[in-house]
Amino acid sequence: MSFTAIAIDDEPQALDVIGLHAAKVPFLDLKATFTDAFEAIAWLQTNRVDLIFLDIKMPDISGVDVVKCLPRTPMVIFTTAYSDYAVEGFDLDAIDYLLKPFSLARFLKACTKALDMHTVRSGSNVPDSIFVKTGYEDEKVVLDELLYVEADGNYLSLVLPTRKLLTRQTMAELLQQLPPERFVRVHRSYCVAVNKITKMARQEITVAGYVIPIGASYEEAVAAIRMRLIL
Structure with missing residues (x-):
């Protein structure tokens, strides 16, 4: 099983890192990246993905507010350089919270958690x-x-x-x-x-x-x- 994703971050270098890591995860299909959160919101009005990699501290609108304004909320993995946002991030049932700079191993761990959740949501059996x-x-x-x-x-x-x-x-x-x-x-x-x-x-x-x-x-x-x- 695999899942689709986009990444939103106002820093192009951060998106480059996510793109490089994502290319090495076989079950992840990164559809698009955005430096402008409002462009991403508009894109999501007509496109559906399973997961968003989302920076929290961005100009004009925070990642937390992006999640709150989406009509359909995909899974979310927050990516940020500020650990103080962790509580607010997990209050939105985020799958994981990646503190920059994060390694490929840590990125893969977060993606694996998202895959597990996607499997559950898709109705696949999870052992008890x-x-x-x-x-x-x-x-x-x-x-x-x-x-x-x-x-x-x-x-x-x-x-x-x-x-x-x-x-x-x-x-x-x-x-x-x-x-x-x-x-x-x-x-x-x-x-x-x-x-x-x-x-x-x-x-x-x-x-x-x-x-x-x-x-x-x-x-x-x-x-x-x-x-x-x-x-």
Whole structure:
């Protein structure tokens, strides 16, 4: 499955970066880019896209106001150099918030989240459970019950409210089974359920009483989650 998008930013260089990144994402079709938000609004009156990459701080009209005035609101990924706009951006149910300058890896992560949402909106099935091999058996895990996953040598420990399951596979293999909008890797050895987070500190996350460290390589992903949960 793929989806269509446009990008709106008053800085041509920012649009160039989005264009270069978008060309490397196989499931993304970037239809047009605009430095003038009003031209984009007019274009959207007669054209439909699934996603808008949208700068927030622009002359004459903000990206937030652009979203509010659209008759049909596509998915939105905000792109800006100002972190103070995060709360207002997520108040509009933005898919993600990219803080400039952002890497291709971070851009791809945001696009993957948009693809997942597009898949849901299109009516495709999103799993509510998975099966993991425990010894010689395959055991069902209801995703609403999964708190977090911890790597333990060659095994993974799946932590649920009343039990732990041990399975022999890598974190990368398990993450392919988990919906990325619901689970995020916060450390080389840990993946957590976003809706089970009860506290977030600078270097650790608390999930149902369990304190989990944040790895330096995953601080950007955690920052995005923090913005989603700030309200």
